[in-house]
Amino acid sequence: MAYIYVLAAITAVLSVVVVALENKGILAIKYVLKTVASLCFVMIALLSMAKGGYDNWKILVIAGLVFGMLGDIFLSSNNVVADKKTLGVLTIAGGLFFAVGHVIYVVWLLRFVEGFNYYTLFAVFGMPALFVVLSLLKVMKAGKITPLVTLYAAFLGTMLMGAINVYVFLSPEKIASLILAGGILFTTSDLVLAYYNFGHTEQTKVKYIYMTTYYAAQILFALTLLY
Numbered sequence: 001m002a003y004i005y006v007l008a009a010i011t012a013v014l015s016v017v018v019v020a021l022e023n024k025g026i027l028a029i030k031y032v033l034k035t036v037a038s039l040c041f042v043m044i045a046l047l048s049m050a051k052g053g054y055d056n057w058k059i060l061v062i063a064g065l066v067f068g069m070l071g072d073i074f075l076s077s078n079n080v081v082a083d084k085k086t087l088g089v090l091t092i093a094g095g096l097f098f099a100v101g102h103v104i105y106v107v108w109l110l111r112f113v114e115g116f117n118y119y120t121l122f123a124v125f126g127m128p129a130l131f132v133v134l135s136l137l138k139v140m141k142a143g144k145i146t147p148l149v150t151l152y153a154a155f156l157g158t159m160l161m162g163a164i165n166v167y168v169f170l171s172p173e174k175i176a177s178l179i180l181a182g183g184i185l186f187t188t189s190d191l192v193l194a195y196y197n198f199g200h201t202e203q204t205k206v207k208y209i210y211m212t213t214y215y216a217a218q219i220l221f222a223l224t225l226l227y
Contacts, residue, residue: 109162127157
């Protein structure tokens with residue numbers, strides 16, 4: 001069991017290191033270490049399932065993590081690939097991998113418990129409303145793709161809704177807390193990433209927030225397989 005937590009600690013440390021390397025322009029090493037970090041959360045999931053036993057829902061979590069890992073690898077390829085045409089293909093592939101991973105997580109969370117608390121719908125409407133308000137206040141400047149970003153926010157809110165709903169029905173079980181924390185961290189990561197990408201790329205320290213929360217979320221989702 002200890003080796004699982006050691007891997008989790010290594011992943012968390014690497015999430016900080018990769019940002020430091022990126023900010024210093026050491027991109028090739030950053031790419032390798034980010035790949036290792038993403039591979040680590042997949043390994044955490046596999047080892048956790050070996051410890052906690054097999055269940056059908058765990059395959060969904062592993063699939064979500066694998067697609068997340070592939071998204072990390074492909075979207076970070078700009079650190080090591082110079083050819084623009086090749087990079088364009090890799091970037092599109094990375095985006096698709098991430099999208100599939102998100103969809104898998106939503107399916108997992110919505111199917112994880114039989115009950116549904118309608119109050120959790122606030123997340124589905126609250127997230128896009130937040131994006132709209134931040135756009136109107138010029139905190140985020142997505143420009144022409146604001147409608148698309150708002151739609152994505154609704155999808156992100158659906159994932160958060162699923163995590164909250166699981167907690168409502170399974171609390172105080174440990175797995176419920178892991179899922180809720182993971183959902184909140186995942187949402188926080190994407191929200192901060194949007195803030196950074198849409199008008200605040202000069203604030204390089206913000207990268208530490210969205211990167212560490214992203215890897216923390218993936219670690220927590222991987223650890224759910226212990227139960």
